[in-house]
Every structure is written in C-alpha cells, then in structure tokens.
Amino acid sequence: MNKYIEGFKRYGIYAVLALLVVFFSIMSDTFLVPNNLFNVARQVSMLGIAAVGMAFVLLLGGIDLSIGSQITLVNIVAAYLMVNSGWNPIIASIVAILMSTTIGLFNGWIIANLKMPPIIVTLSMLIMIEGVAYVISKGLPIFGFPESFSYLGQGYIGVIPIPVIIMIIILLIGMYILNYSYFGRYFYAVGGNEEASNLSGINVKRVKYLVYSFSGLFAGIAGIVMLSRTNSGQVLSGKGFELDVLTACVLGGVSVTGGYGRISNVVAGVLILGVLSNGLVLMNVSQFTQMIIKGAVLMLAVAFDSIQKNKKAVTTL
Amino acid sequence: MNSSQILLELKNIVKTYPGVKALDDVTLKVQKGEVHGLVGENGAGKSTLIKTCTGAVIPDSGKIIIDGEAFSSMTPKLAEDKGLAVIYQEFNLVGELSVAENIFLGRAIRKGTSIDNKAMEAESRKIFEQFNIDIDPRKLVSELTVGYQQLVEIAKAISQNANLLIMDEPSAPLTKKEADRLYSLVKKLQESGVTIIYISHRMEEIFKLSDRVTVMRDGMKVDTLKTSETNMNALVKLMVGRELKETYPKREKCIRDDIVLELENVSGNGVKNISLSIKKGEVLGLAGLIGAGRTELAEVIFGAKPIVKGTMKLNGKVIVPKTPRDAIDAGVALVPEDRKKQGLLLEVDIKGNISISILNRISKWFTVNKSKEKEIANHYKEAIRIKTPNLEQKIKNLSGGNQQKAIIAKWLASEPDLIILDEPTRGIDVGAKYEIYKLINTLVEEGKAILMISSEMEEVMGMSDRIIVLSEGKIRGELPREQFDQEAIMSYASIIQMEE
Numbered sequence: 014m015n016k017y018i019e020g021f022k023r024y025g026i027y028a029v030l031a032l033l034v035v036f037f038s039i040m041s042d043t044f045l046v047p048n049n050l051f052n053v054a055r056q057v058s059m060l061g062i063a064a065v066g067m068a069f070v071l072l073l074g075g076i077d078l079s080i081g082s083q084i085t086l087v088n089i090v091a092a093y094l095m096v097n098s099g100w101n102p103i104i105a106s107i108v109a110i111l112m113s114t115t116i117g118l119f120n121g122w123i124i125a126n127l128k129m130p131p132i133i134v135t136l137s138m139l140i141m142i143e144g145v146a147y148v149i150s151k152g153l154p155i156f157g158f159p160e161s162f163s164y165l166g167q168g169y170i171g172v173i174p175i176p177v178i179i180m181i182i183i184l185l186i187g188m189y190i191l192n193y194s195y196f197g198r199y200f201y202a203v204g205g206n207e208e209a210s211n212l213s214g215i216n217v218k219r220v221k222y223l224v225y226s227f228s229g230l231f232a233g234i235a236g237i238v239m240l241s242r243t244n245s246g247q248v249l250s251g252k253g254f255e256l257d258v259l260t261a262c263v264l265g266g267v268s269v270t271g272g273y274g275r276i277s278n279v280v281a282g283v284l285i286l287g288v289l290s291n292g293l294v295l296m297n298v299s300q301f302t303q304m305i306i307k308g309a310v311l312m313l314a315v316a317f318d319s320i321q322k323n324k325k326a327v328t329t330l
Numbered sequence: 331m332n333s334s335q336i337l338l339e340l341k342n343i344v345k346t347y348p349g350v351k352a353l354d355d356v357t358l359k360v361q362k363g364e365v366h367g368l369v370g371e372n373g374a375g376k377s378t379l380i381k382t383c384t385g386a387v388i389p390d391s392g393k394i395i396i397d398g399e400a401f402s403s404m405t406p407k408l409a410e411d412k413g414l415a416v417i418y419q420e421f422n423l424v425g426e427l428s429v430a431e432n433i434f435l436g437r438a439i440r441k442g443t444s445i446d447n448k449a450m451e452a453e454s455r456k457i458f459e460q461f462n463i464d465i466d467p468r469k470l471v472s473e474l475t476v477g478y479q480q481l482v483e484i485a486k487a488i489s490q491n492a493n494l495l496i497m498d499e500p501s502a503p504l505t506k507k508e509a510d511r512l513y514s515l516v517k518k519l520q521e522s523g524v525t526i527i528y529i530s531h532r533m534e535e536i537f538k539l540s541d542r543v544t545v546m547r548d549g550m551k552v553d554t555l556k557t558s559e560t561n562m563n564a565l566v567k568l569m570v571g572r573e574l575k576e577t578y579p580k581r582e583k584c585i586r587d588d589i590v591l592e593l594e595n596v597s598g599n600g601v602k603n604i605s606l607s608i609k610k611g612e613v614l615g616l617a618g619l620i621g622a623g624r625t626e627l628a629e630v631i632f633g634a635k636p637i638v639k640g641t642m643k644l645n646g647k648v649i650v651p652k653t654p655r656d657a658i659d660a661g662v663a664l665v666p667e668d669r670k671k672q673g674l675l676l677e678v679d680i681k682g683n684i685s686i687s688i689l690n691r692i693s694k695w696f697t698v699n700k701s702k703e704k705e706i707a708n709h710y711k712e713a714i715r716i717k718t719p720n721l722e723q724k725i726k727n728l729s730g731g732n733q734q735k736a737i738i739a740k741w742l743a744s745e746p747d748l749i750i751l752d753e754p755t756r757g758i759d760v761g762a763k764y765e766i767y768k769l770i771n772t773l774v775e776e777g778k779a780i781l782m783i784s785s786e787m788e789e790v791m792g793m794s795d796r797i798i799v800l801s802e803g804k805i806r807g808e809l810p811r812e813q814f815d816q817e818a819i820m821s822y823a824s825i826i827q828m829e830e
Binding site (some may be wrong): 048193194195196198200201202206207208209210211212213214216272273 | 374375481632654655657658659666671672673674675676677678682686687689690693694697698700740744
C-alpha cells in the first residue's frame with residue numbers, strides 16, 4: 014500500500030497530465046491528432062530547455078529570475094550580430110550562448126561570494142540586461158536573417174520538429190547530470206545542506222558557479238531556438254518567461270527550498286503547461302481566462318505538495 | 331492504587347506507522363504530584379507517546395484519561411485546557427519578542443485596545459520570583475542563552491496554570507550549571523503541586539529527580555518502577571534488553587611509533603600556539619569547557635578555517651589545508667559535532683551520504699561508478715553494522731545512532747589516517763554509544779589516529795590514551811592515561827588568564 018502512495022507521489026504529476034489530455038480530447042476533436050501534439054511539443058521546447066537550468070538552480074535552493082531577460086538579450090545580440098555585423102549564424106549563436114553562460118556565471122559568482130540572496134541578484138540582473146537589450150536594439154525589432162538560420166527553429170528531422178529534438182537532448186543531459194554525474198549529486202547535497210556539503214569536501218562556491226552557468230547556458234540555447242522560430246529579435250521576446258519556467262519546475266515537484274526534484278517530473282510540468290495552453294486555445298478560451306486557469310493550476314499543484322508535506326511532518330514528529 | 335490519585339492515564343495506546351509499530355499497547359499511569367521519569371533508547375517510542383498527549387500524534391487505538399475524563403485523541407487546545415504542557419527540545423519562542431510577551435503570547439493582557447506590557451511584566455516577574463529565577467522580563471528572548479530560554483518556556487507553562495508538565499530531555503542542551511538550576515526548579519515545581527513527566531537519557535538525573543520511572547523499549551512499556559527501589563544497571567538492562575558489562579570496551583594498547591599528525595605552534599580560528607602530536611593507533615582526547623577552542627582546533631586541522639601561524643604535518647609531510655577537500659585528500663576526516671546541521675544530507679539516501687566525500691574518486695568522465703558506490707556503501711554498512719533494510723532508504727529515516735554510524739562510514743570510505751571525532755556520541759542512546767566505542771577501538775587497532783573531542787568527562791577518560799585540556803584556545807595541560815583524573819582536567823579546563 015505504502016508503495017503505491019510513494020509511486021503516486023513520484024508519478025502523480027503524470028496522472029494529472031493524463032487527465033488533462035483525456036479532458037481536452039473529449040472537449041476538442043482537433044486536440045488528440047499527431048499534428049497538434051507535435052505542435053504542443055514544439056511550443057514547449059524552449060520552456061523545456063530553460064526548465065533544466067531553473068531546476069538545477071532550484072535544487073540548489075536558489076532561483077534565477079534573469080532567465081527571461083537573458084533570452085531577450087540572446088535574441089537581440091544574436092540578431093544584431095547576424096544582421097548588423099553580418100556574422101555567420103552559427104558563430105553568432107555560439108557567441109550569444111557563451112554570453113548568457115557568462116552572465117549566469119557572474120550571477121553565481123555574486124551569489125556565492127557576496128552571499129546575496131539569489132532572488133535579488135538575479136532580479137537586478139534581469140533589469141540590467143533588459144536595459145542592455147534596449148540599448149543595443151534601441152527598442153526596435155531586428156530581422157532579416159540568413160535563410161539557413163530559420164531551419165533550427167522551424168525545420169524537421171523526419172516528422173519531429175528540430176526544437177523538440179534539441180529539448181529532448183537537453184532534458185537527457187539534465188537527467189544524466191543529476192542521476193549519473195558526481196557534480197549533479199553535489200547540486201542535491203549543497204541544496205539540502207550547504208554546511209555539511211562543505212565539510213564533506215565539496216567546493217560549494219564552485220557548485221554555485223556551475224549551476225548558474227548552466228542556467229545561463231540553457232537560457233541561451235532556448236533564446237536561439239526562439240529567435241530562429243520567430244525570425245525576429247525583439248526586446249519583449251523573453252519577458253516573463255522565467256515565470257513560466259518556474260511554474261513548470263514547481264508543477265514538476267522541484268522543491269523551491271532546495272535539495273529535492275527530478276527532471277523526469279519537470280518534463281511533466283512542462284507538458285502540463287503546454288497542453289493547457291494548447292487545449293484552452295482549441296476550446297476558444299480567451300488568453301486572459303487562460304492566465305486565471307494557469308495560476309490556479311500552479312496553486313493547486315503546490316497546495317497538493319504542501320499538504321502531503323505537512324501530513325508527513327506530523328507523522329514523523 | 332486509588333484512581334483519584336491518577337492525574338494522567340494512557341491506556342492501551344497503539345500507534346502504527348507503515349512498517350513500524352511505534353507504540354504497541356502502551357499503558358502509563360502518572361500519579362498526582364510525582365516526578366515520573368521516562369527512559370528508553372532512541373526510537374523506543376517516548377516522544378511518540380508524549381505526542382499523543384498533545385494531539386501531535388493521533389493514536390490508532392487506546393484512551394487518554396486526564397483526571398478521570400477519557401479521550402480517544404487530543405488536540406493542542408484541549409491539552410492546554412486540561413492543564414497539560416510540554417517543554418519540547420525545540421522551544422516555541424519568538425526571539426524578537428520580550429520574555430514577558432513570549433510568556434503571554436496569544437493571551438496578552440489588554441488595557442482597552444492596547445497591550446498592557448507593564449501588567450505582563452509584573453505577572454512574569456511574579457512567576458520568576460516564586461521559583462527563584464533571575465530573568466528580566468523586558469529582555470528579548472534572542473538575547474538569552476539556551477538555558478534561560480528554557481526557563482522562559484517553563485514559566486510560560488506555569489502561567490497557563492499547567493498542572494502536568496512534560497519535559498522532553500530538558501537538560502540535553504544545558505551546561506552543568508544550567509542543568510543544576512533546572513533540577514532545583516523541577517523540585518520546586520513539584521513542591522508547588524505540579525506533576526512532571528521527565529524524559530531523559532541521563533540516568534543520574536532520573537535518580538536525582540524522579541519518584542517513579544517507566545522504561546520503554548521498541549514501542550512497548552517494559553516496566554514502571556519506584557526509583558528508590560532500583561538502580562542504574564537495572565534500568566539500563568531494562569532499556570537495552572541486555573546487560574552492559576562495561577561502559578567502555580577494553581582495548582589492547584596499540585599505539586605505534588609513527589606520528590600521524592604533528593602541530594607546531596599552530597594558531598588561527600581562535601586557537602593559539604597549539605603544539606601536539608598523535609601517533610598511529612592512538613586516541614588523543616581533547617577536553618575543555620564549551621568555547622575552549624576544541625571544535626575550533628578541529629576546524630583548523632580539517633581546513634575549514636585557515637591556519638594563521640605555525641606548521642601542520644601529516645605523516646611527516648607539511649600540509650596547509652585551505653579547504654576541507656585538501657584535508658580529506660591528505661587523509662584527514664572530521665565527524666562533526668552537530669550531526670543534523672553539519673553532517674547529514676537528510677533528503678539523500680544512505681548510500682549517497684556515505685559516498686559524498688569520495689564521489690570524485692569513484693567517478694570517471696564525471697560519471698559516478700554506481701556499482702562501486704554501492705559496493706563501498708555496502709562494505710561499510712556491514713563493517714560497522716548500520717541497521718537498515720537497504721541503502722536506498724533516506725538517511726532521515728534512520729535512528730540517531732545509525733545516522734552517526736553512517737556519517738562515520740562516510741569518513742571511513744575516504745580512507746583517512748587521522749579521524750577527528752567531535753562529540754561522537756551526542757544524542758545517541760546507550761546501546762549505540764557502546765557500539766561507537768567499539769568501533770573507535772577497531773579503528774585504532776587498524777592503525778588510525780583519532781582525535782576525540784567530548785564534553786562528557788567520563789567518555790574522554792574512558793576512551794583516550796592521552797588527554798589534552800584546552801581553555802581559551804590554548805593547551806593548559808596534558809595527562810597520560812595513568813594520571814587521568816576528573817578534578818585535574820577540570821582545574822586545567824578552568825584556567826582563565828586575563829589578557830590585555
């Protein structure tokens with residue numbers, strides 16, 4: 014019996030996902046068709062990519078609010094380099110991704126060395142880099158990329174959209190890091206007990222640098238995918254994206270206080286958000302109503318988790 | 331026994347958790363006005379039993395009878411109404427409020443719409459005077475030491491007219507002096523008619539304070555005895571279900587000639603000019619009062635705090651550990667003082683806790699060799715007998731003693747030459763303590779050097795080959811085993827020199 018409860022706690026989020034899928038299949042004829050499902054997957058690909066970085070940061074007990082504006086800046090910088098400087102798209106993309114990785118590293122450095130709260134550090138960073146994006150672009154969209162660049166965001170390999178393939182690769186990398194690499198274990202350790210980690214010989218600062226760099230790296234990759242899909246670098250492209258990413262992670266059961274979470278469930282969180290948006294659109298629910306529903310879903314998911322935890326707290330006391 | 335004399339009766343209480351029977355048909359009768367000791371090893375069910383009285387745990391079956399009134403389960407509010415108060419190990423105080431505000435928290439005395447601080451302070455003062463406690467009710471709780479905070483908790487219970495006070499290991503965090511003050515308070519409370527259930531690991535205080543004592547083991551009540559009609563050995567025997575022949579297991583002298591650790595005039599982190607050496611197979615005890623610099627010295631040796639001056643040699647080689655990693659790689663291990671805060675990764679499984687400090691060694695291309703990890707964890711689980719059905723269990727599910735063993739396992743896995751044990755048996759029960767002692771013996775017999783810090787005088791004397799006494803960060807005295815003497819250690823430990 015206990016086993017089933019554990020199992021439900023572990024995979025319950027997939028039950029929620031399945032329920033949603035069943036619900037929308039009943040409510041709309043166009044939902045459960047391969048084309049639409051690929052559509053959902055493509056829509057969530059950027060979310061899924063960035064969520065891996067956010068999940069790492071949350072595991073560590075931190076948060077990265079600068080993800081959305083990093084995506085914006087990557088959009089603007091890569092677009093600027095390709096259009097205004099005439100760079101090769103691949104090199105422009107790599108430079109932009111390296112830039113966001115460095116921003117992440119800088120976040121990590123400040124958090125580790127100045128011992129400032131991550132929420133403040135990354136919030137300041139959010140504001141700053143949004144400003145930088147405005148300065149570079151003067152607030153205007155940048156477009157006119159080489160033809161080849163749009164392949165990344167809009168092309169297919171076989172029937173599978175390339176962004177989905179990139180997302181799957183990043184998710185697999187995320188799982189590998191958390192489940193098989195030794196430094197992934199350090200994320201859990203530092204997030205669970207920083208002092209014990211330090212006394213176990215873990216270089217806590219270095220772990221923080223690494224985690225925030227990963228967050229920047231994945232945000233950068235998500236940014237490039239987004240740019241290739243929209244074919245236009247815009248200052249609002251990543252606005253508020255960090256909140257969607259955070260929602261997906263929390264839906265996926267990553268503890269916001271650190272030390273607990275798994276990528277396999279974050280995937281479910283990402284898919285729930287995607288299915289919700291898509292299904293509600295198919296049902297002709299207005300965008301504003303969608304916001305209400307998404308907010309409610311987030312609160313319900315966390316409430317469920319908290320109730321579970323509180324129950325546990327009482328029984329183990 | 332006349333039933334009107336019974337203030338609290340727990341009748342046939344059963345509480346089952348998945349896989350464990352935490353309370354198995356426990357019946358406990360507490361007489362009016364007595365101090366009732368409650369003893370048992372960790373995990374015996376004492377805390378769970380207490381929690382059924384306050385509603386924190388709902389029993390599966392059984393009755394809680396207070397003053398003749400029977401309940402199938404309690405709530406915190408009901409417990410308070412019936413005059414029942416618990417002093418837990420973690421206090422329910424608000425640090426940023428004054429003592430008086432804490433005592434009247436949630437029931438503030440009002441004057442019109444505002445809070446009448448004067449009246450609350452006066453009331454608090456009255457209670458403190460009645461029990462001879464010297465606390466200024468206007469002080470902030472966060473400014474008080476743990477000992478005084480506990481007194482505030484007790485005063486709070488008294489102000490609520492509690493007539494049954496349950497104290498869960500109240501002396502555990504206290505210094506000797508504070509504990510003595512607590513004992514006299516318990517006596518005074520009893521004189522004023524309060525009934526007390528006193529949970530403790532410390533046998534001396536059970537015999538000092540209690541009228542009767544109940545022994546629990548494995549979720550069952552073993553017996554309730556008149557304290558005056560039993561003795562320490564008999565109680566311990568009931569607690570562990572077997573007789574402990576000796577508190578400290580014997581070991582053959584196994585000190586070898588090679589020096590493992592050598593410190594020359596080491597200063598830093600509050601310790602000054604420390605020179606000492608430890609040989610292979612030796613247990614060096616580090617004695618001293620709290621704040622004498624013992625833990626601070628351990629941190630320096632382990633690279634957690636920098637050496638400011640002096641040299642440190644390990645196996646003859648000079649090393650300057652800048653981080654714990656440096657020290658670990660050089661062959662030093664530290665089993666820290668505060669297991670929960672500094673040692674355990676609670677949400678991680680036992681295996682992961684054991685391997686955490688050697689993950690880099692058993693990894694290739696960043697990838698942990700999981701079969702090797704399991705093999706190592708299993709090896710130490712067997713070697714030091716960690717009691718657990720499997721290693722994938724989260725470590726928070728283990729008892730205190732087994733958690734401590736897992737932490738030791740973690741450090742053995744790093745194959746150290748020097749093991750620093752900081753309060754290795756704090757908060758673990760008698761049986762587990764004995765096993766830790768045996769383990770220490772095995773380790774030195776294998777040639778490890780051990781630096782053991784302990785605040786329990788008997789433990790340092792029982793386990794060490796040699797004792798160094800610190801005070802104010804300096805070495806004040808050194809005693810070979812033949813000269814071990816409690817008074818000598820105490821007098822060294824209390825050397826205080828005023829320095830300008």
